[in-house]
Amino acid sequence: MDFQLTPEEEAFREEVRAFLDENLPPEDQRGPEFLAEWNRKVREKRWVGFSWPAEVGGGGGSLMKQVILKEEMAKRKAPPLGTCFMGLAWVGPAIIEYGTEEQKKRFIPDILDGAYQWCTGYSEPDAGSDLAALKCRAVREGDHYVVNGQKIWTSIAMWSKWMILLVRTGTDPSDKHKGITCLLVPMDTPGITVRPIRNMSGGSMFAEVFFDNVRVPVENRLGEEGEGWRVTVSALAHERSGISEIEGLRRRLDALRELARRTVRRGRPAAEDPEVRRRIASIDTRIEAMRLNGMRFLTRQLKGEPLGSETSINKLHRAALEIEIGELALEMQGARGAVAGGAAAVDGGGWQRFSLSWPEVVIGGGTPNIQKNIIAERILGLPKDA
Ligand SMILES: Cc1cc2nc3c(=O)[nH]c(=O)nc-3n(C[C@H](O)[C@H](O)[C@H](O)COP(=O)(O)OP(=O)(O)OC[C@H]3O[C@@H](n4cnc5c(N)ncnc54)[C@H](O)[C@@H]3O)c2cc1C
Structure with missing residues (x-):
């Protein structure tokens, strides 16, 4: 392990510190107006999606500089860089890796701007740890998939505009990892019902989500049909x-x-x-x-x-x-x-x-x-x- 910083990296650390000195008030003075301004400024500096490629609107920053940025932010208890938590954590990286050019243009800027929230429709009542056992089914009809089934424990489903959804498209039971497909689904599509679940601390931040003949355009598929497992594995590695x-x-x-x-x-x-x-x-x-x-x-x-x-x-x-x-x-x-x-x-x-x-x-x-x-x-x- 050799973490001797280059002069450029040292200069970047100073830049981050100077930004924080100038723009970060004490914690008890950080109201909604400050947060709006903070989000605007860190986006302007391209610190949201810092390591994402510059051509999709990210910062194009190196891994080492990202570590410096996160360290300095954490030391000063700065607010997060960006507000679209799941979008930044794994939906965006998955779209950058597997998405079409059109999907990148459509979704990445909104994720960086925090225009709305994404939720994650992976777990089902009988498919949690054994995620590949998922049953929520999508059948292709022309240029749409028709989705039927249920998801559970879907965090922030109530406040999300889009969901990254795993469905079963294949019919071969001998390899459950094959035949899983990833779809990007608008939460206001007819046939989707969101039912909040109350947790043991009294709050409701996750939900059951039901799909009843939900029609999703084929252009909203992320990766190839049957490639959903690969998309998910790379997304979860980001989470871990x-x-x-x-x-x-x-x-x-x-x-x-x-x-x-x-x-x-x-x-x-x-x-x-x-x-x-x-x-x-x-x-x-x-x-x-x-x-x-x-x-x-x-x-x-x-x-x-x-x-x-x-x-x-x-x-x-x-x-x-x-x-x-x-x-x-x-x-x-x-x-x-x-x-x-x-x-x-x-x-x-x-x-x-x-x-x-x-x-x-x-x-x-x-x-x-x-x-x-x-x-x-x-x-x-x-x-x-x-
Ligand atoms: C706060 C919270 C937020 C969540 N948000 C989301 C979300 O946004 N989207 C989403 O899709 N899911 C979400 N989840 C669901 C989460 O991913 C699952 O709860 C998790 O994967 C476990 O699955 P399960 O609940 O079905 O438990 P099970 O898989 O049924 O596991 C039950 C118990 O058995 C053990 N077990 C299972 N298999 C094995 C094995 N092979 N070897 C040893 N032990 C085993 C487990 O460790 C566990 O102790 C969330 C969960 C929580 C608690």
Whole structure:
């Protein structure tokens, strides 16, 4: 690992710092007007889609500069670069890799501008971890596909204008990975019903989505018919990469340390309790291990080697760390750990909400068991799960 920055990269770091000095007020002064202005300015600088090719409207930036940009942004708790979360995270990269020129022109500028949201229609009631078992069917009729079936756990389906959807087009049951096709579907197409699901923290951010004879033009197919699995695998690799989450975990650990200093357990600050100290030290060490793993993956990418299953390692670490940080915070609070609202709630119930939100990080994009299977089979070369 040699991360000696070139003079140009050092200059870029200074440019980012100067931009942040000039344009980023303290967190309590960041209202909607600031956010609108922020989004406009970072788009103007081509920092949204920083590593995407310049010809589609991205920044054409190098991997190393992207790391510098993300690091500096995270250190200053800057708002995200761009507002179309799924569009930027995996829909856009999939369109850039597999889309037609017409699809790139139609969708990429809107994703960069944050013109609307995308949602992801992959999981079904009987196809989650085993995604290739999906049954939602599309039958071609002339220049349209007619879609029938159901998706579930579709995040932000209620507020999305478009969905990246996986459907079964093939009929050969002997290879379930073949015969899956990816479609880009407007959510206001007749025959689509979105039913929000309430989660355990009381919010509704995902939904069931039903398709009843939904007609999707063939020109909205992403990649070839039957190529949907490949499109998805590359899209999910983007989701699992995880380098940028390390700063977020570090900030969460800082808040945990601060909580330990001001929380009294058995007459003294929790920060003096050897068991609390041991657990905080263990979390700290594992975040550092995650950072070093991230650097290792980065080195491989800088050498032009593709990133594959390795990204599952940090996804697994992150899932475990998020749960442990939340559990320790609530344990330190004692009986008050059970109170999420009102005057008795510690920090306004923020730790309770954090602790109830773990499924998003832990389950979304592949559960820990699935990550372990991937690591065992593809990295350690152990026999395949039956
Ligand atoms: C907050 C949140 C947001 C989500 N957003 C989206 C979204 O926007 N779009 C979308 O398509 N999906 C979304 N999902 C769904 C998510 O991708 C699935 O929940 C996930 O893939 C697991 O599938 P499942 O729920 O069907 O569980 P299952 O696959 O039924 O798994 C149940 C349990 O069995 C274990 N298991 C399954 N197979 C194996 C195996 N081979 N070896 C060992 N253990 C195994 C799992 O680890 C798990 O513990 C979201 C989920 C959550 C929690």
